[in-house]
Amino acid sequence: MTTAAPILVVDDDPVVRLAAMETLAAAGFAVESAASGEEALHIFATLRPALVLLDVNMDGIDGFEVCRLLRQRPDGRQVPIIMLTGLNDADSIDLAYVIGATDFITKPINWTLLKHRTRYALRAAGVLQELDQGRARLARAQRTARLAAWRWDVAADEVDRKGGLDEVLGMDVAALPPAASALLPYVLDEDRAKLADALENAARGLAYRLNYRLRSPAGVLATLFEQGEPVLDLDGRVVCVEGITQNVSEQAQTQARVRYLSFHDSLTGLANRQFFRESVPQALARARRTGTRCALVYIDLDRLKRLNDTLGHAAGDFALNEIASRIADAVRESDLLARADSGSRLVARVAGDEFTLLLADIVMPEDAEAVTKRLLEQIARPVFVDGHELWLSGSAGIALYPDHGEDADTLMKNADLAMYQAKQRGGNTLEFFSEHLTGRAHDRLTMENALRKALARDQLLLYFQPKVDGASGALLGAEALLRWQHPERGLVPPMEFIPLAEECGLIVAIGEWVIRRACEYLRNWIDAGFAAVPLAINLSAEHFRHAGLADTVRTELATWKIAPEYLCLEMTESLLVDDLEQTRATLQALKDMGLKLSLDDFGTGYSSLTYLKRFPIDELKIDRQFVQDVEAGGHDASLAQAIISLGQVLDKGLVAEGVETPRQAEFLLQHGCRSMQGYLFAKPMPAAEFTHLLSRRGDAAAQSRAA
Numbered sequence: 001m002t003t004a005a006p007i008l009v010v011d012d013d014p015v016v017r018l019a020a021m022e023t024l025a026a027a028g029f030a031v032e033s034a035a036s037g038e039e040a041l042h043i044f045a046t047l048r049p050a051l052v053l054l055d056v057n058m059d060g061i062d063g064f065e066v067c068r069l070l071r072q073r074p075d076g077r078q079v080p081i082i083m084l085t086g087l088n089d090a091d092s093i094d095l096a097y098v099i100g101a102t103d104f105i106t107k108p109i110n111w112t113l114l115k116h117r118t119r120y121a122l123r124a125a126g127v128l129q130e131l132d133q134g135r136a137r138l139a140r141a142q143r144t145a146r147l148a149a150w151r152w153d154v155a156a157d158e159v160d161r162k163g164g165l166d167e168v169l170g171m172d173v174a175a176l177p178p179a180a181s182a183l184l185p186y187v188l189d190e191d192r193a194k195l196a197d198a199l200e201n202a203a204r205g206l207a208y209r210l211n212y213r214l215r216s217p218a219g220v221l222a223t224l225f226e227q228g229e230p231v232l233d234l235d236g237r238v239v240c241v242e243g244i245t246q247n248v249s250e251q252a253q254t255q256a257r258v259r260y261l262s263f264h265d266s267l268t269g270l271a272n273r274q275f276f277r278e279s280v281p282q283a284l285a286r287a288r289r290t291g292t293r294c295a296l297v298y299i300d301l302d303r304l305k306r307l308n309d310t311l312g313h314a315a316g317d318f319a320l321n322e323i324a325s326r327i328a329d330a331v332r333e334s335d336l337l338a339r340a341d342s343g344s345r346l347v348a349r350v351a352g353d354e355f356t357l358l359l360a361d362i363v364m365p366e367d368a369e370a371v372t373k374r375l376l377e378q379i380a381r382p383v384f385v386d387g388h389e390l391w392l393s394g395s396a397g398i399a400l401y402p403d404h405g406e407d408a409d410t411l412m413k414n415a416d417l418a419m420y421q422a423k424q425r426g427g428n429t430l431e432f433f434s435e436h437l438t439g440r441a442h443d444r445l446t447m448e449n450a451l452r453k454a455l456a457r458d459q460l461l462l463y464f465q466p467k468v469d470g471a472s473g474a475l476l477g478a479e480a481l482l483r484w485q486h487p488e489r490g491l492v493p494p495m496e497f498i499p500l501a502e503e504c505g506l507i508v509a510i511g512e513w514v515i516r517r518a519c520e521y522l523r524n525w526i527d528a529g530f531a532a533v534p535l536a537i538n539l540s541a542e543h544f545r546h547a548g549l550a551d552t553v554r555t556e557l558a559t560w561k562i563a564p565e566y567l568c569l570e571m572t573e574s575l576l577v578d579d580l581e582q583t584r585a586t587l588q589a590l591k592d593m594g595l596k597l598s599l600d601d602f603g604t605g606y607s608s609l610t611y612l613k614r615f616p617i618d619e620l621k622i623d624r625q626f627v628q629d630v631e632a633g634g635h636d637a638s639l640a641q642a643i644i645s646l647g648q649v650l651d652k653g654l655v656a657e658g659v660e661t662p663r664q665a666e667f668l669l670q671h672g673c674r675s676m677q678g679y680l681f682a683k684p685m686p687a688a689e690f691t692h693l694l695s696r697r698g699d700a701a702a703q704s705r706a707a
C-alpha cells in the first residue's frame with residue numbers, strides 16, 4: 001500500500017531517522033525526512049505530509065515547539081503528529097497532548113509497534129476528516145434549507161436553541177427564556193393553539209409535524225415547518241423532544257403565487273374558468289343543505305371584437321378591465337354572490353369576453369333577474385378609451401339550481417345556451433334557460449353557439465389540396481378547405497357546419513376569416529422564398545350576395561401585399577341562378593380587380609348557358625360525380641365529355657374534381673382536361689404538410705436548373 005501523501009520523519013539522530021524511514025517504507029508508506037525542527041517547518045507546507053513522526057529532543061527548535069507551531073497553521077491543524085520521546089515521564093506525555101500531539105512512542109523504538117501505530121493514526125485521521133467534512137456539508141445544507149435542529153428537555157422545560165434557530169426564525173432566540181412556550185407569543189393568533197397543543201402532546205410522547213407562522217419582534221413574517229420527536233427512556237418516559245424547524249416562507253409564497261396565477265385571470269384579476277368550475281360544486285352543496293337556489297349567470301359582451309378590430313387590443317383590454325370591475329362591484333352590492341371557500345367571490349372571466357357569476361340564496365327567479373339586469377345596465381354605460389366614448393353591451397343567460405341543472409357542467413352549458421338566445425334576440429338583454437328547449441332545437445343552438453366561439457377562439461383551420469397537371473404531375477395551385485378543430489368532437493368537416501353557419505348568419509364572418517388566412521399563408525410562402533401557387537378558396541353564395549365582399553378582398557390583398565392573380569374564388573351554381581344585380585356587380589368588381597372566379601361542383605346545379613355567358617366566370621370545376629364513373633364508359637363518360645367540350649367552346653378553364661384512379665385521369669387527359677384535383681394525387685393536407693411540399697418543390701426546381 002502506498003499512501004498518496006508521504007510521512008514526514010523528523011529526527012536529528014540520523015540512525016533513528018534512517019531506521020524509521022526503512023521500516024515505514026518497507027510497510028508501504030511514502031516517506032520523507034527532516035534533520036531538524038527548522039527543516040521540518042520549512043518543508044511542511046510543500047510536502048503536505050499525511051502524518052508527522054516527530055522527535056521531542058532536538059537541537060534548535062525542539063519537538064514540542066514544532067508541534068505547537070504546526071498546530072497554529074491552518075494546514076497543520078488536522079494532520080496526525082506522533083511524538084518520539086525518550087523521556088518516559090508523565091509530564092512530557094501530558095505536555096505532548098496539551099500542545100496537540102496525536103500520540104506518542106517512547107524510545108527505544110519498537111519498530112513493529114511503530115508500523116501499526118502509524119497505520120492506526122492515519123486511519124483515525126481519515127475518519128475524523130470525513131466526519132468533519134460531513135458536518136460541514138450538513139451545516140451548509142441546513143443553512144441552504146433554512147433548517148435548524150433543537151432539543152427540548154421536557155422535565156426542566158429548557159429548549160436548547162443553539163443549532164442555528166435564530167437564523168431560521170429571523171429573531172434573536174438567545175434573548176428568550178428557555179421554556180418551550182417562550183416562542184408562542186410571536187406565533188400568529190390563528191396558529192398559536194395548534195402549536196401549543198402539539199408541544200403539550202409531544203411532552204406526553206406524541207410526535208408532531210406542522211406548519212405555523214411567526215412574526216418576529218422586528219415584524220418579519222415567517223412560515224415555518226416543524227417536526228418534533230419525543231425521545232423515551234427504557235420505562236417509556238419522555239426524556240426530551242428532538243426537533244427541527246424549517247423556514248419555508250419562500251416555498252409558501254411561491255405556492256401561494258402559483259395557486260393565485262393558476263386560478264385567476266391575469267388581465268382582470270377575476271377568478272378564471274378553472275377556479276369557477278371547481279368552486280361551483282361547493283356553492284351548490286351549500287344550497288342543497290340549506291334548501292336554497294343558486295343562479296349561474298353567463299354574460300358575453302356584444303361588440304368587443306369590433307372594438308378590438310378598430311381600436312386595437314390595448315383598447316379592448318382596457319374596456320374589458322373596466323367592465324370586469326363594474327361587474328364585480330355591481331354584484332358585490334347585491335350580497336347574493338356566492339363565495340368560494342378560499343374567500344374569493346365567485347365572479348369569473350371564463351374566456352375573452354365572457355364572464356360567469358354564481359348567485360347564492362336565490363329565493364325567486366326574479367332575484368337573479370334583478371341582479372343581472374343591473375349588471376347589464378352597468379355594462380351598457382359608456383367606456384372612455386383614449387378619448388373615445390365606447391358603447392358596449394352584454395347578453396346574459398341564467399340557469400337556476402336546481403331547476404335547470406343539478407351540477408356545475410349542466411348549469412354552465414344551459415346558462416351559456418340561454419346567453420346565446422339573448423344574443424340572438426339582438427343582445428343587451430337577458431334570457432332564462434328554457435326547459436322546453438330540448439332535442440334538435442337544443443342541439444342546434446348549442447352547435448351555433450359553439451361555432452360562434454370557434455371563430456373567436458381560433459378553432460378554425462385550413463387544409464390544402466393540390467391542383468396538378470394530370471399529364472406532367474406539376475403543381476398548378478391548391479384549394480383551401482375549411483376545418484373546425486372542435487374541442488370535443490375533433491376535426492369537423494365543412495359540410496357539417498357550413499350550412500348551419502349560412503343559416504345563423506355566421507358565414508360572412510367565416511368567409512372573411514378564410515380570405516384573411518389564405519392571404520396570410522400566401523404571404524408566408526412568398527416570404528419563405530417558395531415559388532407560391534394560386535390559392536382557391538370557397539365562398540358561400542350568401543357571402544357573394546353580401547355588399548362588403550369586394551372591399552374585404554381588396555383590403556386583405558393590400559394588407560398582405562398579395563397580387564390578385566394568386567387568389568381564386570370558388571362559388572356554386574346556385575349563386576348564378578338567383579341572378580341578382582348585386583351579385584353581378586360584386587363578381588364584376590372582383591374580376592376587374594384581377595381575381596380568378598371559378599364555378600365549383602359544375603354540372604350538379606341548374607346553370608344554363610345563359611348564366612355562364614352573363615357572369616364573368618374563368619373556370620369550371622367538373623364535379624366529382626361525373627369524374628367518378630368515366631372509366632366504365634356509358635352515360636357518365638359522355639356527360640363528362642360534354643362538359644369538357646362545353647368549357648372549351650365557352651373558353652373557360654377546366655378542372656376535374658375528385659380524380660381517384662389513373663383511368664379517370666387518362667380519360668380526362670384524352671378529352672382535353674389537364675387540371676385535376678383528387679385523392680389520386682393528394683388528399684387535403686394540413687398547412688405544415690403543404691408548406692413542406694412547396695419547399696421540396698423549390699428544391700427540385702433548383703436541382704433541375706443546376707442539372
Ligand code: C2E
Nearest residue numbers: 481482493494495514538539540658659660677678679684
Ligand atoms: P368542394 O369545394 O367541392 O371541395 C372538394 C371536396 O371534395 C373536399 O371536401 C375534398 O376533400 C373532397 N375531395 C377532394 N378530392 C377528392 C377525391 O378524390 N375523392 C373524394 N371522395 N373526395 C375528394 P371537403 O373538404 O369536405 O369540403 C366539402 C365542401 O365544403 C367543399 O366542396 C366546399 O363546398 C365546402 N367548403 C370547404 N371549405 C369551405 C370554405 O372555406 N368556405 C365555404 N363556404 N365552403 C367550404
Ligand code: MG
Nearest residue numbers: 479538570600
Ligand atoms: Mg371548392
Ligand code: MG
Nearest residue numbers: 600601621657
Ligand atoms: Mg367541388
